[in-house]
Amino acid sequence: MHEHDVIVVGGGGAGLRAAIAAHEEGADVAIVTKLHPVRSHTGAAEGGINAALRDGDDPKDHAYDTMKGSDYLGDAPAIETLCEMSPEETIQLEHWGMPFSREDDGRVSQRPFGGLSFPRTTYAGAETGHHLLHTMYEQVVKRGITVYDEFYVTELATTDHPDPEERECHGCIAYDIKSGDLVGFEASGGVILATGGDGQAFDHTTNAVANTGDGLAMAYRAGVPVEDPEFVQFHPTTLPSTGVLISEGVRGEGGILYNGDGERFMFEHGYANNDGELASRDVVSRAELTEVNEGRGIEDEYVYLDMRHLGEERVVDRLENILHLAEDFEGVDGLDEPMPVKPGQHYHMGGIETNENGHTCIDGLYAAGECACVSVHGSNRLGGNALPELIVFGARAGYHAAGRDLGEARIPTGPSARTEDETGLDTPVSPGAIDQPDPDAVADGGAMTADPAATVERTLDGERARVEEMMERDGINHAEIRSDLQDAMTQNVNVFREKEGIQDALETIRDCRERYQNVAVADPSRTFNTDLLHTIETRNLIDVAETIALGALAREEFRGAHWRAEHQARDDEDWLKHTMIAWNDGEPDLYYTDVLLEGEEKTYEPKIRSY
């Protein structure tokens, strides 16, 4: 067993920042990550980091834009914290040597981005995430922070109490990929989940193959509610064949969208008469698909994004990476031809419910980054707002877990924040778990004892048994289950959603869950058994997909990224509330909590969102 004060699960932007913060606070911190940190998907981020750095800009304006962008489903205390802390966190990166793009006067460059009232997106070429990730990893090396790389965390070690708010997290269990050993990790201060996105629940995604929602699923099974899972962002400009992202920076620099008839449809068809291509992502995604569905697409699939008029010099200076991506992954020379683009899954706004200190309702369990939902993005994330989220809330989670007093959190969490239950939701099959591994356990992997070491040991035994069984029995391969799940989500819980489709998806998910009971790992080896990893990941994807589909079925309105055929208006009266899905005795329990519109100085009044 390994013992540390703070264990950070995941070595992407959020995990690295959390580890540095905990270390600064004097804690013995370790990062446990399934990929070496520099392989994390934060490295793929292109466009930039929003931070109100310049004269004429103000964190308050950033907060206002974010609130509006969220379609008023964000929580004001979280959004204000994000916007206030982003400038110092961004400049901190500069002080750590991050190679930002520069203006003539030597200061860091900023550019316009969708939904922003000021050009406040700070960037490093079109590869901001790569530089952010490497800069922070460098700082981790500098501080000598312990990194267990290629360790796959399979489960959290929490105590078992019927009320999740009374549970404690004492560590986690990880599979040492190189040796094949299952190992216990005990954390006296806390476990911080920073496991990133879950785009692999969908078929066409900008996400890495490793983005399988592991942390989200583990926290969910341990008893933390999943907040606003139905809000999945589809990015309007991904390459049709692979899902590789073409940054919003292209539109920020003046890139233009054309349909098959050569029309600049964002204006000509009235989707966003003011902001055009720079309307927020949900608006542009729907516009593109509408064009395609109405027969004005190209090859019935995509539209064009053109940056030729920007001129070679500007493109090479600011968007060079885009030229490489278009060339390597679509065979298109962006200086010579328009690039084909279509919407693809990109980001999960929902996630593990936390407060503004990154804390969940389980004592000792934190989450930060894309896997978490402190509710800064609400129903629609503005481009350039995820990277600041990583550094702001990663840092806060790290400080808090290491014992720094960050003051009382204003965002309530856990079942006691519940305001109302959903009753009578028409799901086709009763959702939830089948075949709980331990009928006595309320929290999955939970233990009745409060002794930390014993809790970890017991969870470890449970995980050993689970893995052994999957390795020893004969059964079916996970790959087809995963691909059916991805197809169902892409077919039915995509940009456009309707009741029947979502129900179909839930049925497929249920079916996948059943088939998963017979899943087996064919590779008998202990060394680097990726078959085993992918099999465990597939179970996590099933849990994640189910929460997304359930939340989507329940929410009968049209808000942000969540479009419903039957409900074509935002309905503040009934739906200005957060969806919560909690794992309760193996059944998802659906309830709602209030949205916090009240900020430090003012209350944000929901307005009609137009761009």
Next chain:
Amino acid sequence: MSTGITETEDDGTETQTQAVGAARAAGETYTEMDSQEIEAANEEARRRTRELVEEADRTVKLKVFRFDPEVPEKEEPRFDTFTVPFSKGMTVLDALMWARDQYDSSLTFRHSCRQAVCGSDALFVNGRQRLGCKTQVADLADSGIPKKVRIEPLPHAEVVKDLVVDMEHFYDQMESVEPYFQGEDTPDGLEEQYQSRENREKVKMSTRCIWCGACMSSCNIAAGNNDYLGPAAINKAYRFAMDDREGEDLTEHRLNIIEQEHGVWRCQTQFSCTEVCPKDIPLTEHIQELKREAVKKNLKFW
């Protein structure tokens, strides 16, 4: 049993082929599947795989290196051949994933981003270091689709299993050059350290490294002399040595590191690293420039 699809040099792959199509189509209760049903489901999956291959206009054969110290059939390194339906735009990584998901779930390789930023899938493809995700299968033949694509782990690295190599040595070399910014007097608060566009431009290419290890694997000197820092680590040193935001003392400290016995002077300017770098970093040029800087520095003190 032979599916006729994989011509495996050793029979290993086919027996592990699994999936679930049939049982699903039949709408059975899966929780109760017995061994016969499981076998039927897996047989159905094999049949579907065969169909996919037969229906494909074109296929490509992957000849893939296999080795696993723990599994008796794979203890002796060997090559397996997988027949994969070709589609336009298919990358070497796509083909490998197809082979793994359809034929043999034990086929092991690292991969994640699929877009040339995570650096985890550097492989030896048709005799050259390349990123699997960035290499179009169609580009491996002069015209049309290659008959065979030969995929091996990176040379000059210890093989852990199949296409996975041990990266520890690479990471150690990277870390030995103190790969972190050490600017001393960072301004307070929101004040930035100014950097000219020119200076950023100067270090730009060097900051693009994704730690894939291709350059190290291609370098004869790194292969023969395990202590040689290697192109990636030297490039990392360049990235900081040339950054004006670090003061002169630090630059000198950095030059001292790369000038040591196993540093820049080992480089024999063979350009193999520069040729294979998937990020087009002018590695050899950077190494040469550091050599010049080191000479200049020494001249100053002689």
